[in-house]
Amino acid sequence: MSNEKQAAYWNEIAGPKWIKIGDAMEARLANITQLLLDTAAAKPGETILDVGCGTGTTARPLSEAVSPAGHVTAVDISTPMLEVARTRGGPINYLQADAQTHNFSPTKFDLLASRFGVMFFEDPVAAFTNLHAHLASSGRLCCITWAPLAQNPHWQIPFNIVRAHLGEPEPRHPHAPGPLAFADAAYVNYILAKSGFSRITVTPTAISIIGESLEAEARMATLFGPPGALLEEKQPSPETREKILTEITTALSPFQTGTSLSLPATVNLVTAYH
Numbered sequence: 001m002s003n004e005k006q007a008a009y010w011n012e013i014a015g016p017k018w019i020k021i022g023d024a025m026e027a028r029l030a031n032i033t034q035l036l037l038d039t040a041a042a043k044p045g046e047t048i049l050d051v052g053c054g055t056g057t058t059a060r061p062l063s064e065a066v067s068p069a070g071h072v073t074a075v076d077i078s079t080p081m082l083e084v085a086r087t088r089g090g091p092i093n094y095l096q097a098d099a100q101t102h103n104f105s106p107t108k109f110d111l112l113a114s115r116f117g118v119m120f121f122e123d124p125v126a127a128f129t130n131l132h133a134h135l136a137s138s139g140r141l142c143c144i145t146w147a148p149l150a151q152n153p154h155w156q157i158p159f160n161i162v163r164a165h166l167g168e169p170e171p172r173h174p175h176a177p178g179p180l181a182f183a184d185a186a187y188v189n190y191i192l193a194k195s196g197f198s199r200i201t202v203t204p205t206a207i208s209i210i211g212e213s214l215e216a217e218a219r220m221a222t223l224f225g226p227p228g229a230l231l232e233e234k235q236p237s238p239e240t241r242e243k244i245l246t247e248i249t250t251a252l253s254p255f256q257t258g259t260s261l262s263l264p265a266t267v268n269l270v271t272a273y274h
C-alpha cells in the first residue's frame with residue numbers, strides 16, 4: 001500500500017488531534033478557505049474533487065456553489081476526519097481512499113480543489129498524474145499549500161522557542177511528506193508539469209490567521225505544524241512543555257488585536273489546467 005505512514009499518522013495521531021480542536025481550526029483558517037473559494041470560482045453544475053478534504057470545511061461551500069446540478073466528491077485517507085465530515089451534512093460524496101492511487105472513474109472532474117490536502121503524498125508525481133487522469137480536458141486545479149517556514153511567523157516564532165529548548169529536529173528531506181513539502185514554488189511547478197498539467201502558477205500570498213485568543217493560538221502552536229511536530233519528536237517533560245507554552249504566549253502577544261489574534265502567514269496559491 002502507498003502512503004502507509006501518512007495514513008497511520010492521519011488516522012491515529014493528527015486526525016484525532018485536529019478533531020479535538022473542533023471549530024477553532026476552521027475559524028482560524030477562514031481567510032484561507034475564502035482565498036480558495038474565490039480563486040476556484042466553482043459554478044453551478046460543476047463536478048469537483050476536494051483532495052484531502054479533512055472534516056469537509058471546503059467541501060461544503062464548494063457543494064453549495066455547484067448545487068443543485070453539480071456534485072462534490074471529497075476524498076480523504078483518514079477515518080476520524082471523514083466521520084466528522086459526514087456528521088456535518090451536505091449532498092457530498094465522502095470517500096475514504098488514497099488520492100494518489102484511487103481510480104475515480106468514470107467521473108471526470110471540472111475542478112480539483114484542496115486546502116492543505118496535497119502535501120502528504122509519498123510520490124507526488126504519481127498522485128498528480130492520477131488526479132490529472134480524472135480531470136476533464138477543460139478542467140482546472142486550485143490548491144493551497146504552505147509557503148516556507150520563514151514566511152510563516154505563526155509557526156516560525158513558536159518553532160524557534162521549541163528549538164531553543166529541545167534542539168534541532170531530526171534531519172529530513174525538504175520535500176518529505178508534511179505541511180511544508182510544497183513550500184518551494186519551483187518544486188510544485190516541476191511536480192505539476194511532470195504530471196501533465198499546463199499553465200501552472202504558484203503565487204505566494206500573504207494572509208492573516210485569526211486566532212480565537214492568545215492562549216488558544218499558543219496552545220495550537222504546540223500541537224500542529226513544525227513547532228508541534230518538534231515537540232512530538234522530542235517528548236519533553238510536562239514542566240518543560242509548560243515553560244515553552246508560556247514563552248510562546250509571550251512571544252505571540254504583540255499580535256493581539258482586542259481579544260483575538262491576527263498572525264501573519266503566507267500560503268502558495270496553486271492553479272493549473274489540464
Ligand SMILES: C[S@@+](CC[C@H](N)C(=O)[O-])C[C@H]1O[C@@H](n2cnc3c(N)ncnc32)[C@H](O)[C@@H]1O
Pocket residue numbers: 003006010051052053054055056057058075076077078081097098099100114115116117118120121
Ligand atoms: C492538513 S489536513 C487538511 C484537511 C482539509 N483539507 C482542511 O483544510 O481542513 C490534510 C488532510 O489530507 C489528508 N490526506 C493525507 N494524505 C492523503 C492521501 N494520500 N489521500 C487522501 N487524503 C490524504 C489527511 O488525512 C488530512 O485530512
